[in-house]
Amino acid sequence: MKTIDDFAKINFRKALSSSEAFTLQFINPFVYNNFHLAFDKLNDVQKSGSIKLLDVGCGEQPYRSLIEKIGFKYVGMDVAARNVKLDVVAPIDDKNLLCDNRRGNIYDVIVLTEVLEHVDNHEQAWLNLSGLCREGGFIIITAPFIYPLHEQPWDACRPTIYQLSRNAERHGFKVETAIRAGGVSDVVGLLFSTIHKPTREANLISRFLGYIAWACLRIISKILLKFKFLDFMKSEYYVTNLFVCRKMETVSPLNDQVPG
Ligand SMILES: C[S@@+](CC[C@H](N)C(=O)[O-])C[C@H]1O[C@@H](n2cnc3c(N)ncnc32)[C@H](O)[C@@H]1O
Numbered sequence: 001m002k003t004i005d006d007f008a009k010i011n012f013r014k015a016l017s018s019s020e021a022f023t024l025q026f027i028n029p030f031v032y033n034n035f036h037l038a039f040d041k042l043n044d045v046q047k048s049g050s051i052k053l054l055d056v057g058c059g060e061q062p063y064r065s066l067i068e069k070i071g072f073k074y075v076g077m078d079v080a081a082r083n084v085k086l087d088v089v090a091p092i093d094d095k096n097l098l099c100d101n102r103r104g105n106i107y108d109v110i111v112l113t114e115v116l117e118h119v120d121n122h123e124q125a126w127l128n129l130s131g132l133c134r135e136g137g138f139i140i141i142t143a144p145f146i147y148p149l150h151e152q153p154w155d156a157c158r159p160t161i162y163q164l165s166r167n168a169e170r171h172g173f174k175v176e177t178a179i180r181a182g183g184v185s186d187v188v189g190l191l192f193s194t195i196h197k198p199t200r201e202a203n204l205i206s207r208f209l210g211y212i213a214w215a216c217l218r219i220i221s222k223i224l225l226k227f228k229f230l231d232f233m234k235s236e237y238y239v240t241n242l243f244v245c246r247k248m249e250t251v252s253p254l255n256d257q258v259p260g
Pocket of ligand 1: 027056057059079091093113115118120
């Protein structure tokens with residue numbers, strides 16, 4: 001059985017076949033380009049036994065084959081199945097999620113890729129994440145900051161790195177990595193790529209000018225996303241939060257007592 005030691009020797013990208021790499025890059029280039037930073041942290045996870053990983057809001061489980069290939073036990077959880085078999089069907093912000101005691105404190109790694117922006121009750125979600133993760137275990141989150149509305153109407157918010165950090169710390173996690181992924185080229189390229197063609201309602205001149213503007217923005221967007229030549233510039237915008245934190249050990253109340 002593979003342990004985290006074996007995993008530490010595998011580079012995240014090297015573990016992917018070229019078709020898997022292509023698919024993941026297509027699904028989310030920001031996750032693909034930064035995920036290895038999160039997985040590098042896993043070198044510290046408990047060194048014996050098998051690693052249990054919970055993929056919350058797993059969708060079509062794009063990471064399942066990779067996770068299983070590196071020897072982790074994969075558990076997929078979502079509110080509803082999408083062409084895949086789910087191991088747990090529940091929202092992460094369900095008040096009764098931890099009523100089943102067998103679910104608590106058992107996961108070494110919990111992953112949420114592009115999920116928190118769909119969650120309504122973040123306080124309850126963090127309470128559950130804290131209850132599901134074992135002490136010393138890790139939680140890996142990616143959540144968009146600048147990103148178009150998607151999965152409408154189930155698009156709830158755009159968390160910032162500060163909101164994520166505060167929530168993590170209040171629920172017993174230590175923030176190990178907080179990355180603002182995606183520079184100026186990505187932000188501008190993404191915004192330009194999501195502008196729609198002019199609608200048929202517009203008059204002829206507006207439509208003609210609109211088409212020219214739309215085509216120019218699409219070309220600029222493609223060039224920016226490929227060559228990233230604006231990345232030397234700085235801005236307070238970024239595309240996605242990449243966030244790794246570690247569940248701290250709970251101090252026993254007895255240890256806190258001052259000897260009388
Ligand atoms: C943008 S998709 C991301 C899917 C997958 N994690 C990925 O990276 O491709 C968001 C997923 O979160 C799920 N989701 C939405 N609200 C949720 C909740 N409260 N608890 C758990 N999953 C949720 C959706 O069903 C959907 O599969």
